[in-house]
Amino acid sequence: MAVDEKLKIELGKQGVMVTTIQELYNWGRRSSIWPMQFGLACCAIEMIATTMARYDLARFGSEVFRPSPRQADLMIISGTVTKKMAPQVVRLYNQMAEPRYVIAMGACAISGGPFKQGYNVLKGIDRYIPVDVHIPGCPPRPEALIQAFMTLQKKIDEQHLTGEDRPRHLDEQAPGEFNVPEFGEHDLEPPSNPGTWTVPKIIQ
């Protein structure tokens, strides 16, 4: 139930602020997304550059990088996820408290990127955990990361507290833990989480 926009502006001129619980709730969440201090590879340097003086991520309320997953809202997968590292990434994601979000930064995190042919490189972290925003690039520029933050903020803004399209953390049925893959004989077991990722169908 949204407030009539014209009425809202009119009341605003009189010094009265009208809002809904949902708007207030989403505004609070989107304005202070704390990322986890967690770098994987080359993209991590661009992530650090984004927090530094020139690009200044603090303008978006996200300058507080937390080393502990318990205190973080957002995981930036900044770089190549190897098969040795993938279980740790999933475990860290499981340790984060809801609501939590994931940005896959760079070609490697999305699909394996230039190292896709390698035997030790995971072909995209979205095989194991749900990803909210993908940013292409090798590495993406700091502006691209800021754009990802703005996209994520927009996504949070549009979430409904109730109903079918409510976010995962308000859905009691939604999974809270994701399968941590194990080292199998040739590959990670399982090679992907069935509930999270399905093999793309090739249309002939």
Add this chain to the structure above:
Amino acid sequence: MSPSGIKTEKLAGWNRPPVIESDGEGELLEVAMGPHHPSTHGVFRMDVVLDGERVIKLKPVFGYLHRNHEQLGERQSYLASMPYTDRLDYFCSLTNNWAYALAVEKLVGQEVPERAEYLRVILAELTRIQNHASTIGFLLQEMGASGTPLMYAFREREKILDLFESLTGSRMMCNYMRFGGCRVDASPAWLEATRKVVAGLPAFVDEFERFLMTNEILMARCQGIGVLKPDLAVNAGISGPMLRATGVNYDIRKVDHYGIYDRFKFRVPLGDHGDIYDRYMVRMLEMRESILILNQALKDLPAGPVMDPKAKIRNFRPKAGESYGRIEAPKGELGFYLISDGGPNPYRYRVRPPSFINLTVLEDMCLGSNVADVVLIFGSVDIVLGEVDR
């Protein structure tokens, strides 16, 4: 339980018995620092055995960023490996390009035009400055000065990255050098901008030094900590600022005479004690020497082509043979070892990474120190995991 109080079964799987004996009181604690640890620059694990606060055993665990660089290099043509070298040490992509180009040029016997040599020197020294500044920033961050010194370093780094971007098209992954020269020529406007940035660098180094050098906390936490002996450093194959901090005069720019470094006047800063402070100080002084080289190179830059017109870049098959091209990268000796069997791609493509080899003495430097110092010692080695694990 052994007489020294160490539960031997707890140390099963360690490849060496502990060098330092526990005092026998209390239990030993095994801590896995990493792979997600805020101080490890990337994904690296140190399995530490602690006796109270004291480190009595340290085992580095590599491979969390193993991206199959060498295998990929053997499966693709010589040119196709060039962009992959950017991603080895992602702070210094231009020096990686140079080392690889040098190895291939040696393999095929290719000469490089004068102007390209000068441009290579200019870009390599700019890379060195931004690498050393960032390293010192990260070291201070690990010491607890969260953010501020790093912000000063990155302010300067952004200026240098702007130059890289306008010349090569990319901030970090430059992919600029080719076998027999450089990809594009520097415009007069770019040179003007570079002169401007270089003119501002001494003020930055002065400022950085004024804030840091006599800082009480920095001195207390760095001096006499993580000492590396020169004989061990030489035996372990350590190179770069870490070796020079122990007092060994070995700089490949002076020793190997690659490129045109003979023409420039510069000194090689040497340390005395081999501790963290000396490593920090050597990097500080190297930045000043790099500025001197930059000024000379920018003054003498000749006109001419940047690429040998006869050079073959694509689809060439070198004669069977081998070559080793090495340069003084900001982190140490970076070498590429190539074996050709006459085919379009190398038979063997081996990277000699300075970070990885400098890390091998980590345990020797850390034993007996407090666990808080391990983070600092690790930071002072200056590693990049892309290069360690390859």
